[in-house]
Amino acid sequence: MSFEIRDRDLLARIGKFETKRGIIETPLLLPVINPNVQLIPPRILQEEFGCRALITNAYILKTHFEDEIIEQGLHDFLDFNGVFMTDSGAYQILVYGDVEVTSEEIVRFQEEIDTDIATILDVPTSWTTSKQQAQRTVNETMRKARELAKIKTRDDIAWVGPVQGGQYLDLVAQSASEIGKLPFQIHALGSPTPIMEQYLFDVLVDMILTAKKNLPLERPLHLFGAGHPFMFALAIALGCDLFDSAAYALYAREERYMTEYGTTRFDKLEYFPCSCPLCNKNDPQSVAAMPKIERQKLLAQHNLYTSFSELRRIKQAIMEGRLWEHLELRAHGHPALLKAVKHLKKHSGYLEKQSPVTKKSGLFFFSSLGLTRPEVVRHRERLLERYLPPKEAEVLVLLPQTRKKPFSKSWEHRRALKYIQQNLGDKMGKVHVCTYAAPFGVIPRELEEVYPLSQYELATPLDAEMIEYVAKRISEYIITMNYKKVALLRNIEMWKGKIATACRRACKKKKISFTMLSVDQSWNERMLKDFAAVIQKTLS
Ligand SMILES: [Zn+2]
Missing domain, CATH: 3.40.50.10630 (Uracil-DNA glycosylase-like)
Structure with missing residues (x-):
C-alpha cells in the first residue's frame, strides 16, 4: 500500500493511494452510506457520480446486519464494487456513550466483511471535555492502536490511526506524534461537530496543522465530518486528503441546498445557481411541487454534484499552482472562513517550509x-x-x-x-x-x-x-x-x-x-x- 504524490500546492497534494480494490486519487470525498437509509444507492453513486470509494459504519453494520454481511461480504451486501472505507463506531461512542462492542470485535469484523480501509475503535475527544478527560481519550486511543498489531490477521487492509486531543493542541501533538510512529497507512483527525456547527474554522486550522506537524507527511490524512464543499479548499490547502460526507444527505433531508460557498434553504430559492444535470432540468418551483422524498433525493444528488465539482476545481487549482487564489475566493464566501484564512498568518513559516518552491503560474x-x-x-x-x-x-x-x-x-x-x-x-x-x-x-x-x-x-x-x-x-x-x-x-x-x-x-x-x-x-x-x-x- 503506497501513497504516491503527483502534484502539490501549499500543503495540498494530489496523490494516488493504493488499496486492495484499486487506486484512489486524493483529495477524495467519500459519501457516507447509512445502510438503514439510502437516499442514493451505492450503485447509483458509482455509475452516475463516478464514486470510486464510499464510507460506511462498521458499528451500525455489525449491530444490524452482522450475519448477512459476514456471509455476503460488504461489497455484495451494499452492491458496490469500489473501495470501501469503514468507520469504527467511535462517533457513536461520543454521542451515546459506551458502545457495546470491544475494539477486538470491531477489528475482526472489519476483516471478516472484507473492507478495504478500516478504522480502529478509537475514543473520540468531545468538545466540552476537561483536559484530564481529553488526555484519557488520547491514552485509550493509543492503547487500542498498539493492540491492533496483535489482533489483526490480514495485511491487505489499510488501517486508519485516528488522532485525538480535540481543542487541546498539546494533546493533539502528542497523539499525532505517538500514533505516527505505529505502522498505520492512513491517519484521521476528528473534527468535532461544534467546529462545523459554530464555524470555528480558525480552531480547525490550529488542530489540522498541529496534527500535520506531528504526523508522517507521507501518509494520507482523513478529516472526519467535514463534508461541506465550502470548506474543502481550506482543509485541502492544509494537507487533508480524504473527507467523508454525510452532509449531502443530512442537508437534503432538511431541504438545504449546498453551494460551493455556503448553504441555502431550498424554499428560499427562486433560481438554481448551479448547472448540474438536475438543476439544469428543473427549477425550484417544479421541485417544490414534487413529493417530499423525490425532492430530498434530488437535493441529495445536487449536493453531491456540488461537492464533487468543488473537489475537481480544487484539484485543477493544485495542478495550476493557484490554490491560494482559490482559497481566497472561498474565504470571501463566509466571514468565519475569512477569519480562518487570516489566522493562517500565525502558521506562515510552516506553510512556507512545506510548500513547493517553483510553481507554474503567476x-x-x-x-x-x-x-x-x-x-x-x-x-x-x-x-x-x-x-x-x-x-x-x-x-x-x-x-x-x-x-x-x-x-x-x-x-x-x-x-x-x-x-x-x-x-x-x-x-x-x-x-x-x-x-x-x-x-x-x-x-x-x-x-x-x-x-x-x-x-x-x-x-x-x-x-x-x-x-x-x-x-x-x-x-x-x-x-x-x-x-x-x-x-x-x-x-x-x-x-x-x-x-x-x-x-x-x-x-x-x-x-x-x-x-x-x-x-x-x-x-x-x-x-x-x-x-x-x-x-x-x-x-x-
Ligand atoms: Zn445542482
Whole structure:
C-alpha cells in the first residue's frame, strides 16, 4: 500500500493511494452510506457520480446486519464494487456513550466483511471535555492502536490511526506524534461537530496543522465530518486528503441546498445557481411541487454534484499552482472562513517550509491576505538569510514599483536610471538600485527576474496592512545590510508617506545618511534629474 504524490500546492497534494480494490486519487470525498437509509444507492453513486470509494459504519453494520454481511461480504451486501472505507463506531461512542462492542470485535469484523480501509475503535475527544478527560481519550486511543498489531490477521487492509486531543493542541501533538510512529497507512483527525456547527474554522486550522506537524507527511490524512464543499479548499490547502460526507444527505433531508460557498434553504430559492444535470432540468418551483422524498433525493444528488465539482476545481487549482487564489475566493464566501484564512498568518513559516518552491503560474494579490503566502515569506527569509548586496555598493537607491514588470524594463525606471547613470558615470558601481514593491518589500535589481518577483499582479490602491508590511521589510533590509547611505525616490500617492518614515527611522538607527525626493505618477524628467543629482551629491 503506497501513497504516491503527483502534484502539490501549499500543503495540498494530489496523490494516488493504493488499496486492495484499486487506486484512489486524493483529495477524495467519500459519501457516507447509512445502510438503514439510502437516499442514493451505492450503485447509483458509482455509475452516475463516478464514486470510486464510499464510507460506511462498521458499528451500525455489525449491530444490524452482522450475519448477512459476514456471509455476503460488504461489497455484495451494499452492491458496490469500489473501495470501501469503514468507520469504527467511535462517533457513536461520543454521542451515546459506551458502545457495546470491544475494539477486538470491531477489528475482526472489519476483516471478516472484507473492507478495504478500516478504522480502529478509537475514543473520540468531545468538545466540552476537561483536559484530564481529553488526555484519557488520547491514552485509550493509543492503547487500542498498539493492540491492533496483535489482533489483526490480514495485511491487505489499510488501517486508519485516528488522532485525538480535540481543542487541546498539546494533546493533539502528542497523539499525532505517538500514533505516527505505529505502522498505520492512513491517519484521521476528528473534527468535532461544534467546529462545523459554530464555524470555528480558525480552531480547525490550529488542530489540522498541529496534527500535520506531528504526523508522517507521507501518509494520507482523513478529516472526519467535514463534508461541506465550502470548506474543502481550506482543509485541502492544509494537507487533508480524504473527507467523508454525510452532509449531502443530512442537508437534503432538511431541504438545504449546498453551494460551493455556503448553504441555502431550498424554499428560499427562486433560481438554481448551479448547472448540474438536475438543476439544469428543473427549477425550484417544479421541485417544490414534487413529493417530499423525490425532492430530498434530488437535493441529495445536487449536493453531491456540488461537492464533487468543488473537489475537481480544487484539484485543477493544485495542478495550476493557484490554490491560494482559490482559497481566497472561498474565504470571501463566509466571514468565519475569512477569519480562518487570516489566522493562517500565525502558521506562515510552516506553510512556507512545506510548500513547493517553483510553481507554474503567476500570483494574484488581492489584499494583505496574500502576505501569508509562502512566496512572500520565502522572499523575506532568503533576502535576510542568504542575500548580500554587491560589495562595492555604498548607496542603496530605492525606486518605487511600477505597473510593468520586471521593473527595470518599465519606462519609469529606464528614465530614472538614464539620469542616474549620466550623473554618476564610472561611479555607478557605488550605487545599488533596488525596487520597493508590494507585497515583497525590497527587490534588488539583480533578483528581479527570479520567480515570482516579476510574475505577479497586485490590486491597488494598497491597503494599510500591506503598506505597513512593505515599510517594515524595507526598514529591516536597511538595518541588516551594510550600506553607507540610502536615497529614496518616494511615491506619496501610493505609499502615504509610510515608506519615507520607515527609511528615515532605519537610517537613524543605523547611523547612516538618508535623502529622498518625490515623484508623482508622471515620473517627470525634472524630478528624476533632481534625484540623480542628489545621489551624486551623496557620493562626492
Ligand atoms: Zn445542482
